[in-house]
Amino acid sequence: MEFLKDLELSSTTICALVAASFAVWYTTTAFVSWYRLRNLPGPPTAKFSYFWQFQTIVTGRVGDRYLNLRDYGPLVVTAPGTVVTDDPDVLRKISGARSSYGRSLWYAGAKFTHDTDSMGTQVDTVAHDTLKAKTAGPYAGRETEGGLEKAVDAQLIRLIDLIRRKYLSRNGELRPVDFSLVSRYFTLDVISGLIFGKPWGHLDEGADVLDWCSSMDTLLPLMTMGFELPALRSILIPKYGLLRWFGPRATDKSGLGVVIKHVNELICQRFENQEKHAKDMMSGFIRNGMTRTECEGETILAILAGTDTTASTIRSSLLYLMLSPHAYARFKKEIKEAVEQRKVSSPITNEESLTLPYTQAVMWEAFRIGSALTFGHYKVVPRGGDTIHGLYLPEGTNIGHNTIALTHKKAIFGEDADVFRPERFLECNAQQKAEMIRALDIVFGGGRWTCAGKNVAILELNKVMFELMRHFDFQVVNVHTPVKERAYVGKLHDDMFVRISEADWDIV
Numbered sequence: 001m002e003f004l005k006d007l008e009l010s011s012t013t014i015c016a017l018v019a020a021s022f023a024v025w026y027t028t029t030a031f032v033s034w035y036r037l038r039n040l041p042g043p044p045t046a047k048f049s050y051f052w053q054f055q056t057i058v059t060g061r062v063g064d065r066y067l068n069l070r071d072y073g074p075l076v077v078t079a080p081g082t083v084v085t086d087d088p089d090v091l092r093k094i095s096g097a098r099s100s101y102g103r104s105l106w107y108a109g110a111k112f113t114h115d116t117d118s119m120g121t122q123v124d125t126v127a128h129d130t131l132k133a134k135t136a137g138p139y140a141g142r143e144t145e146g147g148l149e150k151a152v153d154a155q156l157i158r159l160i161d162l163i164r165r166k167y168l169s170r171n172g173e174l175r176p177v178d179f180s181l182v183s184r185y186f187t188l189d190v191i192s193g194l195i196f197g198k199p200w201g202h203l204d205e206g207a208d209v210l211d212w213c214s215s216m217d218t219l220l221p222l223m224t225m226g227f228e229l230p231a232l233r234s235i236l237i238p239k240y241g242l243l244r245w246f247g248p249r250a251t252d253k254s255g256l257g258v259v260i261k262h263v264n265e266l267i268c269q270r271f272e273n274q275e276k277h278a279k280d281m282m283s284g285f286i287r288n289g290m291t292r293t294e295c296e297g298e299t300i301l302a303i304l305a306g307t308d309t310t311a312s313t314i315r316s317s318l319l320y321l322m323l324s325p326h327a328y329a330r331f332k333k334e335i336k337e338a339v340e341q342r343k344v345s346s347p348i349t350n351e352e353s354l355t356l357p358y359t360q361a362v363m364w365e366a367f368r369i370g371s372a373l374t375f376g377h378y379k380v381v382p383r384g385g386d387t388i389h390g391l392y393l394p395e396g397t398n399i400g401h402n403t404i405a406l407t408h409k410k411a412i413f414g415e416d417a418d419v420f421r422p423e424r425f426l427e428c429n430a431q432q433k434a435e436m437i438r439a440l441d442i443v444f445g446g447g448r449w450t451c452a453g454k455n456v457a458i459l460e461l462n463k464v465m466f467e468l469m470r471h472f473d474f475q476v477v478n479v480h481t482p483v484k485e486r487a488y489v490g491k492l493h494d495d496m497f498v499r500i501s502e503a504d505w506d507i508v
């Protein structure tokens with residue numbers, strides 16, 4: 001700085017120079033960003049600034065704002081160098097096994113501590129594939145005592161039992177239950193039970209035993225910011241970034257740190273005691289040569305990726321059924337007949353569920369309209385660029401899912417795509433049905449990036465609504481605000497109060 005003194009510049013002049021340099025840098029980079037994607041449609045400010053993105057996340061309005069992007073067409077700019085698409089064929093192509101698109105740095109935004117990577121945050125394709133190979137067997141249920149289905153059934157039975165013990169309203173009684181929490185307890189115990197062979201006990205008394213739900217309510221908006229804003233990512237994620245100093249850690253008394261501590265202790269016991277005969281995902285991870293840190297990363301990832309996604313879909317299923325008397329009654333009728341005709345076991349098996357047309361239609365329709373994930377999962381356009389829908393995307397452009405617009409696409413799901421109507425899967429011909437299911441399938445990602453827990457999620461969804469409605473009836477408590485929703489990369493639901501009573505078969 002001596003040379004500045006020699007120049008005898010006043011502090012005001014130095015500040016002015018710094019501000020001017022920043023303005024020149026900002027204007028130049030904004031112009032370059034705008035220029036590279038000038039031919040693509042999108043909100044006007046999105047082509048040269050992160051304003052649209054920031055505003056969308058801060059207001060928790062990712063759901064409706066991304067849905068409205070469908071008016072621009074299949075490819076839309078949402079931020080500098082960033083494009084989303086609601087075209088399932090494009091998404092399938094860029095994620096396909098032979099695609100040269102790689103993951104963008106967006107994924108690194110899912111890191112929750114500075115030193116723990118997982119296959120979900122790994123942007124290096126080879127390192128990702130190595131981890132995926134080590135986790136494939138455990139995720140397929142090859143290491144689970146009795147298989148995945150038995151493990152899911154065990155939690156389903158505990159869910160029904162919890163409702164019967166604690167939440168049932170009998171004649172003249174009202175015991176409002178926040179189903180947004182109950183659905184999370186179920187999926188948390190499914191995942192923890194699968195990984196460690198023993199669930200964490202959310203379904204014992206119906207409690208957020210490790211504070212996961214409240215931590216996620218705070219973290220999801222922040223994580224979505226970290227995903228989307230490169231400037232934030234670059235001060236959080238690096239080795240000596242803010243995450244190192246201010247991120248969650250095992251010594252914390254509340255928040256995600258509590259879960260990290262619990263997970264670390266359980267994994268530590270495994271490595272020390274070498275419980276060679278344990279039959280669960282963790283024993284599979286260890287047998288496949290994963291290090292302790294890798295086991296920690298994969299455990300938190302599984303809980304992060306597998307809890308609220310499935311729980312949110314279960315909540316949507318119940319919400320839309322309660323608000324659609326016709327679908328509610330028709331679903332009940334199918335359950336009643338299947339039980340009376342002894343077509344189903346208790347709990348229903350996955351195979352049996354697949355034979356029940358309305359059960360399947362309800363499952364896919366809720367998955368579609370509830371769309372647990374909203375957007376993201378960007379891949380990077382490879383060297384030489386690419387042309388999609390006649391529009392040129394320069395190399396280095398991030399292209400991701402506009403999941404919410406995809407699941408509401410009228411060209412695929414019909415003109416009434418904005419309403420819940422399971423019949424759409426029954427009235428169409430086989431080809432149309434296959435096209436709809438294929439479009440929904442890419443919601444789980446494609447190729448090497450496909451959701452590792454897809455079969456677990458589908459197993460849960462194929463069973464849970466059938467079993468809940470077989471045993472109980474449900475009614476919205478707050479008819480003016482049945483649920484409060486905030487949407488980020490996924491959705492957060494609060495205050496979904498329902499009245500639950502024993503199923504009344506006389507009225508079906």
Ligand code: HEM
Nearest residue numbers: 119120305306309310377443444445449451452453456457
């Ligand atoms: C409705 C439920 C679910 C949906 C919609 C969903 C969707 C997704 C998506 C879109 C991805 C990223 C794909 C990409 O990178 O292109 C993903 C990844 C992942 N999901 Fe799921 N998921 C669900 C449930 C689950 C469950 C229940 C688990 C755990 C049991 C799970 C574990 C994972 C893991 C570990 C990854 C990372 C895979 C990888 O990096 O290769 N997910 N999921």
